[in-house]
Amino acid sequence: MTRDDTLWFVIAAYNEGPMIAEVVRGVTPHARVVVVDDGSADDTGDQALAGGACVATHLVNRGQGAALQTGIDFALAQGATHVVTFDADGQHDVGEALEMVARCRAEDLDAVLGSRFLGTTVNMPALRRLVIKAAVVFTRLTTGLKLTDAHNGLRVLSREAARKIRIRQDRMAHASEILSQIARLGLNWREHPVTITYSEYSLAKGQKISNSVRILEDILFGARS
C-alpha cells in the first residue's frame, strides 16, 4: 500500500492521549494526517507525533469546530487535494474513509458525508439514536438537505469544497454549520454508508445528550454566517 500524499486526514483531538497514536497509525500507511491538539492537558500532541502525524497545537481549548478548521487550513497549505475529517476516538473505519475518498474522486463530488444509518452502528445507545434522528429532521427543515444522518464526523471534502467552507462555530454546532454551508454553496454531495463503533472509550469521550441543547443554542444565537 502506497501513501497518498495529496490526501489529508484532519483529526481534532482533546485529551485523547490513550487512543490517538493508534488511530493515527491506522491512517498513516494510506494518507497524511494532521492532528490538531485542542489545548489538551494530557500528552495527546506527543502521542500523535509519535504515531506519525503532523501536530498543530491550540494553546488554549477552542472547541472541535475551531480545531477542524485549523486542521483544514493546515492541510490545504500542505497541498491537499482531498480532506477527510476523522474522529480521534477510533469510532471511524479507515477503510470506509478511503472508499469515500475514492468515490469522491470517481464521481467528481465536492463532499461525501458518512451516514451511520445507511451503514451499520455497533452498540449505539437508543437515546443517542433518537437525538440524532431529531437532528436529521432539524437539518432537513433548516437546510433542505435530505440526509439520513446529521452529526457524523466522517466527511470527505474536495480541495475546492474545503476552501469554500468556513467553520465559524467553534464548538459542536460546526456539524450543522458545515451542512448548511454545503446547502448554501450548492455543493455536489453524496452520503456514504459507514460503520460507527461505539466502544466503551468512545462512549465515555463522546457527546453527552445534554450537549445537544448547547448546540441548539449556538445555532440559534451564535452564527454570524
Next chain:
Amino acid sequence: MIVSLVASALFLFVLSVAAVRKFTFFGLKLAVMLFAAAGVYFVWNPDQMTWLARLVGVGRGADLVTYATTLILFLTVVAAIMRERRSNDVLTLLVRRLAIQQARFPDAPGG
C-alpha cells in the same frame, strides 16, 4: 437625603463618563446622557416620576424605575455577550495562526 445625594452623584458620574467617552453611535451617547440627567432630576422630584409613570400607564414611579432598570440591565447583558463572542472569534483566529505557524512534523512524515 443621603440616599438622594448618593444617587445623584452616581447619575452625575454616569453623565460625565458618557460625555467624555466615545460611542459607536452618537444616538446611544445622547440616550445615556439624557437618561442620567433625567435620573438626577427625578431623584429630587420623585412625584414627577409618578406623574410620568401614570402617563405611560404604569401605576407608581417606583414600578417604572424597576421596569426601566430591568430593560437596561437586559440590554447591557446582551451587549456584553455579543462583545464576548467577538473577542472569542478573535482569540480563535490567533490560536489558529499560532498553531499552524508552529506545527510539528514527524521525523518520517506520515510514518
